[in-house]
Amino acid sequence: MEIVKTLDLCKNYGSNETKVEALKNINLTINEGEFTAIIGPSGSGKSTLLHLLGGIDKPSSGEVIINGKNIYNLKEKELSVFRRRNVGFIFQFYNLLPVLTAEENMLMPLLLDNKEPDDKYISEIVNILGLKDRLHHLPSELSGGQQQRVSIARALAYKPSIILADEPTGNLDSKNSKEILELLKFSVKKYNQTLIVITHDLNIASSADRVLSIEDGVITKDEKVR
Numbered sequence: 621m622e623i624v625k626t627l628d629l630c631k632n633y634g635s636n637e638t639k640v641e642a643l644k645n646i647n648l649t650i651n652e653g654e655f656t657a658i659i660g661p662s663g664s665g666k667s668t669l670l671h672l673l674g675g676i677d678k679p680s681s682g683e684v685i686i687n688g689k690n691i692y693n694l695k696e697k698e699l700s701v702f703r704r705r706n707v708g709f710i711f712q713f714y715n716l717l718p719v720l721t722a723e724e725n726m727l728m729p730l731l732l733d734n735k736e737p738d739d740k741y742i743s744e745i746v747n748i749l750g751l752k753d754r755l756h757h758l759p760s761e762l763s764g765g766q767q768q769r770v771s772i773a774r775a776l777a778y779k780p781s782i783i784l785a786d787e788p789t790g791n792l793d794s795k796n797s798k799e800i801l802e803l804l805k806f807s808v809k810k811y812n813q814t815l816i817v818i819t820h821d822l823n824i825a826s827s828a829d830r831v832l833s834i835e836d837g838v839i840t841k842d843e844k845v846r
Contacts, residue, residue: 624650629682657828665837708775712787723755765796
């Protein structure tokens with residue numbers, strides 16, 4: 621069953637002589653539970669596509685449909701709420717709030733919605749990610765691998781149907797990168813989530829169900845890996 625669909629999705633920056641076509645007429649369908657890796661050279665449009673899929677940026681034209689809903693028909697506040705409840709983001713640079721503990725960062729999406737955490741579910745995530753002894757530490761007191769685990773926990777906390785990850789292992793060593801990949805694969809399988817990852821890491825790409833290659837704002841290859 622399809623969970624994400626784009627129709628003639630375009631994103632331009634600038635105008636006239638300075639116009640840059642970051643994405644050109646992207647038509648894409650991603651099924652529920654699918655692990656998709658997006659690869660391509662720097663500046664190819666990978667991050668732009670991920671931001672449009674997640675409602676962080678707005679397209680110049682075209683549509684993004686998630687769970688049957690055209691998200692760019694929503695008003696700004698509605699889009700913010702929809703994004704928080706349906707999409708979990710994992711960033712390369714973690715994006716943790718430095719004055720909040722690991723636990724507070726993890727629960728932030730729920731707190732913004734005045735939603736009570738599912739204690740059993742949160743406890744399960746904490747145990748899977750190995751964060752039980754780090755919940756009351758500030759980000760500055762955590763290693764890079766631990767900070768990325770907190771960002772994964774934050775992305776999972778609201779039980780979103782879609783996880784979007786932008787170079788989630790880009791700042792980690794090979795050991796931590798492997799562990800983060802295994803944790804992501806385990807969690808999305810366990811909770812039946814859809815995972816879309818931008819990566820330069822061939823190990824991540826080879827572990828995906830599907831690999832999309834993007835160059836100059838165009839999907840040049842769409843390959844089922846498994």
